[in-house]
Amino acid sequence: MNKPQHVAIIMDGNGRWAERRGQPRAIGHRKGVEAVRNAVKAAGENGVKYLTLFAFSSENWNRPQQEVSDLMGLLKFFVRRDLAELHNENVRVHVIGDRRGLSADILALLTEAEDLTRENTALNLVIAFNYGGRDDVTRATRTIAQKVAQGLVDPARITEQTISDCLDTADIPDPDLIIRTSGEMRISNFLLWQSAYSEFIFLPCLWPDFDEEEFRKALKEYACRDRRFGATTDRAAAAAT
Template sequence: MSSNLERQANAEPVSAAPSHVPNHVAFIMDGNGRWASSRGLPRTEGHRQGLEALRKIIRHAALRGVGIVTIYSFSTENWSRPEPEVRFLMGLLRRFVQRDLSELHRENIRIRIIGERDNLDAGILKLLLDAEELTRNNTGMELVVAFNYGARQELTAAVKKLCEKVARGEIEPSAISESHISAELDTVGLPDPDLIVRTSGELRLSNFLLWQAAYTEFYFSDLMWPDFDEAALDQALECFGNRDRRYGGVTAQAL
């Protein structure tokens, strides 16, 4: 299904630099399986090619001046996929960290992991923690990896933490504000995403950053994730740069 948004973006040539590069871009990397199936390949090959696309996008985003990239790498719902596919994805994660971590570190990229860590495989958890620790003091672009992440679970956990604080007498229920909720989320300390990009023509958030996306701009691409390249990212950034972000208000020109 083709979105009006992308048709409008395709109608205009992409300039060398968008008028406004978003500070925080989040990606829902969708379509790996369908990319493979359409070529008569196993779904695992789609995930493999999706990882190659991710490598390109991370580095191109850094070159374009994006400050934070968040990737929806593995959701809490993804555990319901066939066991061989889940096992392959875990192996792909290991290979990504083992192959790319030292290079990302050299490029001054800081890695942060968000998502539920309880009950994770000990080896996977150590891999994630080691990546965070190695790059903790880097000052370049921040790569936020949403792994075993679900926004409803994140919000539920935040509510529980606030209830516990109320029970201990640390805060009055009437005093709870948006900032208190934000402080209990996995993304505490991070600015909300300016732009969420979803590939494969799907037009939904799929339990991703529900609280944080209140005023986020969206860009939906019909490309499957393995085909989403540097030019496609440039087009998304160009489209964002042409948006008028009003945050519920009006611009002076509209008065």
């Protein structure tokens, strides 16, 4: 079966999951942490090398202060509880997103997760935290502009690769497959540059209900896709060999 090297997931539906059960949204977010564990396990078992999870967007700061506080608490809980297990399972943690303005305790947790797992060689778990696709491209553009001003980059020689090399995902392959739960059919400012030729699967299940079976079903659907990258089928097949 044709398997994706890199799967990215927009984890959507925690709040609605809780509301449908007459519970606070915070309960849905806590239940969503269990789904994160399911996704990590399923990715490793199915030979996925990179799993990117959209944990907290740059726009999520606009949510009610209590909900933001709950989400920050869950991040701390996840790192403190699961980091040792991820490390033991040879999972490497990457964090992408803008770290400017983050509190010292959050920064310390993110750095600890990356430093502890830096030499691990199994699944690469990419956490998109305080991440926005437009912000990613904006920061990359600013970096290139600074290099041009310093005479380090010739504007005439700027290529797509120049931009890719300045994104948060510079050392990470573009996602082959992007999954979004909850039935919403948009990408919500997630990996805008990187998803140019990604396959998309939109699932009706809410994120807390996402389990290993849902992951396998998505992989099975992906295996049926014909990825041509703008070429005809025969030329795409020839390029892949």
